[in-house]
Amino acid sequence: MSGLVLDPVLVARARELARRAAEPVVELARRHTTVSVERAVLRLAGLTGTDPVTGEGSAGDEQSVGRVPWVNRVVDAVRDQVGLGSGVALPVWHALASGAAPGLQALAEQVGAGTARFSVPAGADAERARDAARDAVAAGIARIDANRTRREELVATLGDPPRRPWIYLIVATGDIHEDIPQAQAAARAGADVIAVIRSTGQSLLDYVPEGATRTGYAGTYATGENFRLMRAALDDVGVELGRYVRLTNYASGLCMPEIAVLAGLERLDMMLNDAMYGILFRDINPRRTFVDQRFSRMVHARAGIIINTGEDNYLTTADAVDEAHTVTVSQLLNETLAKEAGLEDWQLGLGHAFEIDPDVPESFRLELAHALLARSLFPDAPLKWMPPTKHMTGDVFRGYLLDGFFNLAGALTGQGILLVGMMTEAVVTPWLSDRDLALRNVRYVLDAAGNLAEDFAPPAGGFIDRRADTVLREAVDLLGRIADHPEGLIQAIADGTFGITKRSPDGGRGLDGVVATGPDAYNPALELLEREVSRA
Amino acid sequence: MPDGTIVRPYGDTTGDGMVQTSFTLPVPAGPRAEGAALQLAAKMGIEPAMVVHSRAIDSGYTFFVVYGSVRHLVDLDAVRVEERSYPLLSPAEVDAAVRTRLRRKLVVLGACIGTDAHTVGIDAILNVKGFAGEKGLEYHRELEVANLGAQVGVPELVRTARARRADAVLVSQVVTQRDAHLRNTRELAAAFREAMGEARPLLVVGGPRFDPAMAADLGVDKVFGRGTTPGEVASYLVSALLPQEATA
Numbered sequence: 138m139s140g141l142v143l144d145p146v147l148v149a150r151a152r153e154l155a156r157r158a159a160e161p162v163v164e165l166a167r168r169h170t171t172v173s174v175e176r177a178v179l180r181l182a183g184l185t186g187t188d189p190v191t192g193e194g195s196a197g198d199e200q201s202v203g204r205v206p207w208v209n210r211v212v213d214a215v216r217d218q219v220g221l222g223s224g225v226a227l228p229v230w231h232a233l234a235s236g237a238a239p240g241l242q243a244l245a246e247q248v249g250a251g252t253a254r255f256s257v258p259a260g261a262d263a264e265r266a267r268d269a270a271r272d273a274v275a276a277g278i279a280r281i282d283a284n285r286t287r288r289e290e291l292v293a294t295l296g297d298p299p300r301r302p303w304i305y306l307i308v309a310t311g312d313i314h315e316d317i318p319q320a321q322a323a324a325r326a327g328a329d330v331i332a333v334i335r336s337t338g339q340s341l342l343d344y345v346p347e348g349a350t351r352t353g354y355a356g357t358y359a360t361g362e363n364f365r366l367m368r369a370a371l372d373d374v375g376v377e378l379g380r381y382v383r384l385t386n387y388a389s390g391l392c393m394p395e396i397a398v399l400a401g402l403e404r405l406d407m408m409l410n411d412a413m414y415g416i417l418f419r420d421i422n423p424r425r426t427f428v429d430q431r432f433s434r435m436v437h438a439r440a441g442i443i444i445n446t447g448e449d450n451y452l453t454t455a456d457a458v459d460e461a462h463t464v465t466v467s468q469l470l471n472e473t474l475a476k477e478a479g480l481e482d483w484q485l486g487l488g489h490a491f492e493i494d495p496d497v498p499e500s501f502r503l504e505l506a507h508a509l510l511a512r513s514l515f516p517d518a519p520l521k522w523m524p525p526t527k528h529m530t531g532d533v534f535r536g537y538l539l540d541g542f543f544n545l546a547g548a549l550t551g552q553g554i555l556l557v558g559m560m561t562e563a564v565v566t567p568w569l570s571d572r573d574l575a576l577r578n579v580r581y582v583l584d585a586a587g588n589l590a591e592d593f594a595p596p597a598g599g600f601i602d603r604r605a606d607t608v609l610r611e612a613v614d615l616l617g618r619i620a621d622h623p624e625g626l627i628q629a630i631a632d633g634t635f636g637i638t639k640r641s642p643d644g645g646r647g648l649d650g651v652v653a654t655g656p657d658a659y660n661p662a663l664e665l666l667e668r669e670v671s672r673a
Numbered sequence: 674m675p676d677g678t679i680v681r682p683y684g685d686t687t688g689d690g691m692v693q694t695s696f697t698l699p700v701p702a703g704p705r706a707e708g709a710a711l712q713l714a715a716k717m718g719i720e721p722a723m724v725v726h727s728r729a730i731d732s733g734y735t736f737f738v739v740y741g742s743v744r745h746l747v748d749l750d751a752v753r754v755e756e757r758s759y760p761l762l763s764p765a766e767v768d769a770a771v772r773t774r775l776r777r778k779l780v781v782l783g784a785c786i787g788t789d790a791h792t793v794g795i796d797a798i799l800n801v802k803g804f805a806g807e808k809g810l811e812y813h814r815e816l817e818v819a820n821l822g823a824q825v826g827v828p829e830l831v832r833t834a835r836a837r838r839a840d841a842v843l844v845s846q847v848v849t850q851r852d853a854h855l856r857n858t859r860e861l862a863a864a865f866r867e868a869m870g871e872a873r874p875l876l877v878v879g880g881p882r883f884d885p886a887m888a889a890d891l892g893v894d895k896v897f898g899r900g901t902t903p904g905e906v907a908s909y910l911v912s913a914l915l916p917q918e919a920t921a
Contacts, residue, residue: 322731341824354853420822531881531899563881570697570736573728 140513140551141605142597147613148514154616155469161625163477165424166431170660172216172343172650174432175225176208177394178662180402181277182270184208184241185361187347188249202346202358207245208395209344214248218255222655226270227263228255234265241273257657267659274661278439281401285441288381288404291372295381298329300587302522302547302555304579305385309334309566311353313363317370322569324374324382327576330407330554332385333367335359340390340419341646345399355566359386359396364403383407385445388433389415391425391647397433401440407486407554408437411447412471416630416640418450423627423640425647434478435666444480445554446471449490449523451635457492457527461507462611463635464489468511469616470626472518479666482517486554490523491543495535499600501542506604508550509595513605522547524558536560537578544582551590555579678749690742692719697736702729710737718745755885757905759912764813767907771815774915778817781810781910782834782874783843784825787857794845794880795820798903807904816907827857827864834865839874840914843906846880854880855891862892875913877906 187204215225229244232255238244247253258266298304306328308319320331336353339346349366350358357363364386371382383406388397393410400408412430415421437444448464448471455463468487475485489511493500511520524543529536540558547555557575559567567575595601615634622628624642633639684691696713700706707724714722722741730736762770771779783795799820800809811818821833834842844861846854858878865873879897888896895909 325731338824354851418823568697569730569734570695573730573736 140516141509141595141602143510143513143609144606147609151465151469151514151609151613151616152473154613154620155466155473157620158616158622158625158629159470159473159477162427162474162627163431165627166428168654169424169428170221170224170652170654170658171394171425171428171647172209172212172221172652173392173429174394174660175212175215175221176206176392177398177432177436178224178226178270178274178660179208179211179229179241180395180398181662182241182273183277184211184245185347186242186245188245190249202348202350202352204347206344206347207242207248210248211245211253214253215255216652219257221652222658223257224654224658224660226274226661227266227657227659228257230266230270230273231256231258231262234262234269259657263657263659267661270659271661271664275665277398277402278662278665281398281436281440284401284404285439288406288441291375292381295375295379298380300583302552303329303383303519304576305330305332305521305554305556306572306576307332307334307556307567309356311336311355311357312351313349313357313366314351316357317367319569320367321370321374323572323576324371324378326573327580328382328557329380330383330385331367331371332407332409332556333357333359333363335387340387340415340421343391343647343650345392345395359399361399361403364399364405368403368405385409388437388444389447390419391421391429391650393426393429394432394436397436397440397442400442401436405442407443407445408433409447410434410437410444411450411467411488412474413467413626413630413635414447414450416645417635418447420640420645422645422648422651423630423642424651425645427627428651430474431478432663434475434480435663438479438481438484439666441484443484443486443519443554444475445486445521446488448488449492452490452492453527457490457494458497458503461503461608462615464507465510465514465608465612466615466619468515469612472515482515483519485515485518486521487511487515487518488521488523491525491539491546491558492523492527495525495528495539501546502600503604504542504546505550505595506601507608508546508552509601510605510608512550512552514609519553521554521556522552523556524562526558526562529558529560529562531564533560533564536562537574540575541578541582544579545586548583548587549589549593680747680749681745682743690744691740692743693738693740694719695736695738697730697734699734701733702727702735706735707737710735710739714739714741718743720744759909761904762908762911764808764904764907767911768813768815770911770915771813775815778815779841779910779914780817780837780839781841781843782819782821782830782837782839783810783845784821784830785823785846786825786827786830786844786861787846787853794847795843798843798845798879798901798906807902809903810907812903813907827861830861831864831868834874835869841875841877841910844876844878846878846883854882855887858891858893866892875910877909879906 184207187206188210212225215228219228306323308316310316334356336356336358346358346360349362371384375382385407388408388410415426416423448467451463491504493503525539537560543558559571559575561571619629627642631641681688681690682692698709700709710724711722719741722739724737725740726738728736783799810816876893877895878893881899883896883898885896885898
C-alpha cells in the first residue's frame, strides 16, 4: 500500500498540535480517580458477584441485571466513610490486613451487612496495605497477561484470517443465548471479528450488570459472564474453522475502566474505546470520560487489545464532506491519548466511515481521498472502516450497491478492519439473510479486487491527492484552535469546537463519580500498568 | 397507466400482477425447501410462482427469491390514507407566520427518550444541516430550538419543557424492539398530561416505525413516520400552534 505522499511538515505539525491539545487532559487524568476506576481495581483483585439484598439502579430488566455489584457497594462504602481521595485500595487492604475479614468477598459481605469499617492507614500500616493490595491486583493482571499469551498461542496454532481487511460483523439480539449461535453462524460464513452490540442503555448505567443476560434492548448487556460464554463459543468455532475468531465489545460509557478489565480477564480481542464519543454523543461528563479513558486504555495496552475509535459518528451527525477534517482531528487526538496510555500502533483501530451523500458528484472519489488520507497518516494502524448508514434509506437495492462501493473503497485503500454493511440498515436489525448477502458482497469485492490497491496510485496533484491535502490542512487549523485553548481539549469541547454540540466540563452524567486524588493516593493497578508503560 | 379503480401490480404488462419477494425458511436447502417456498408463495397469493434463486444459509436455512403473479386486486377506492391537513410552507413562510401571528419566538424542545441513543431522527429534523435538502428547525430565526439529545428521562423533559415554556416537544424514537417506541410514547403523554394538564405543550413524536394514524391512541398530538422532512414538521407546528389568520 503506497498511499499518498503527505506534506511531512504538516503531518509533524498536526501531531505536535494534537499532543499539545491533549496535554491538559492527561494531566487531569493523572490528578483524579473515579468510582469506576476504583471498582476496576477491586475487579482486578478478584471481587465478583452482586449484593443479593439491594436492587436499586434496576435497568428495568430481569432481576440479576438490576442487582448492585459488590464492587459498587464496597467503593460506595469507602467513599461514604473516608472518601476516595486516597483510592479504595488503602482502606480496603488495611481492613483486610487488620483482620476485619478473611478475604475481599467476606469484606464485601460485611459492607452488605453494614458492619464494615474503613479507615485510611498511615506509616507502616499503609506500607502493609499497599503491599497486600499490589499482590491482589497483580493476580488479576497476571490473568490478563496469561490471556494475552493464550491469544498469541491460538493465533499461532489456528491462524489469523487469510487476508486484510478483517471482516467485522455485528450481532445484537439482546439474548446471549441467541447471540451465540448467530455469532457462530457468522464466523462460519466468513466473519473474522464478532462484535456484540450492547443494550442501548448500558453506557449510562453506573454499574456493570452481572451474569448471563437475555433481555437487552437492541443489544446484549456487556457482563463478565456474557464475555466468557461468547469467548468459549468463538474458540470452539475457531477450532472448527482453523482460524482465530476475534471478539469485540464496548469499553465506553460510565463503566469504561471496569469493562476494559473484564475484557482483559475474558480475552476479548478488540474494544470500542473512543476519547470523546461519550462526551459528545452521550453527554457523559468530560472529566469523567478522560479519567476513565486513560485507565481503560492502559488496561487495553496490557491486554494486547486493539481499540476501535468512533470517528464514524462525526459523519453520521454532520456533513461527511464539510466535516471530514473533524475525523482526522479526532483520529490524531485518539492516537496521542492512546500512545500516552501505552497502546502501540498495531492496537489503534482508528475509525472512519463511508458516509458521503451518494448524490454528491464525485462522492466515491471523495471517499477514496478521505480513506487514503487516514491510511497515509497512520500507516501502521489497522484502521476501522465503517459502512454507510446515514444514506441508507430503506431502498435495499440501492443500499446493496452502496455497500459494494464501500467494500471496494476499503479494499482499494488498505483498510484493516471492515465493518460489514447491511442493506437493511435503518429498516430492521439484520436478518440471517441480510448477513449472508452482506458477506457475499464483501467476498465478491475482495475476491475480485482485493489486490487492486497494488495498482492504485492516485497521481500527485490529482483530485484525490488535492482533496486529502485540503482535509489535512483543515484538520491542522482546527487542531491549532483546540491547542490554543487554555485548557486544551476540555475547553474546546465546552465551546462547541467540534460543531456537534457544546459540553461543559461540569455538565453531563457521572461528574459526581470523579474525585481529586490526594498526596497519599494509591492505585495498585495504575502502579503496575504504568511500570509497563514506562518500560515500553 | 390503466384507468379505473381496480389495479394489479405491474411488471411489464398492464394487469400481469407480477411481484418479487424474498424470504428465508428454516429448512435445509433442497427440493423439499423449494417446495416449501412455493407453498408459502401460493398462500401469499402468488400463483404461479417461480423460485428464481435459492441458497443455503448455515446448515438449516434456505434463502429464496420468488417471482410470480399475485392474484389479489387493489381497490383504489378502498384505500384510506392520512392526507396532510395543513399547507406545506417554505422556511421563509414559516418564519413570517410566527413573526406576524405569534409575535414571539416559538419554543421547540427535541429529545430521544428512554434508552434510545439514536439521535439521527431528531437531529435530521432539528439540526441546521437538516434532511432531504431541507434545513432543520434550528435554521429558523423565529424558532427557538433546544435539542436535548439522547436518553433524556421523561421527568427531565417535562421539567425542561415547563422551565423553557416550550410550545412544542418533539420526540424521536428509533429503537422499536419489544415495541419500546410505543411504550415510551405513552409514558411521555401520560407524564405531560399529569404534570401540566391542558397547558401541556404540543406533543409530536416521530420515527421510522411509527404509524401516523396512531396519534390519538398514543395520547400525542401528531405522529410522523418514515421520511418526514423538517419542512413538514415546521409547517405542522405553524398550523397547530398559531392562531389562524383572520380571513376576510
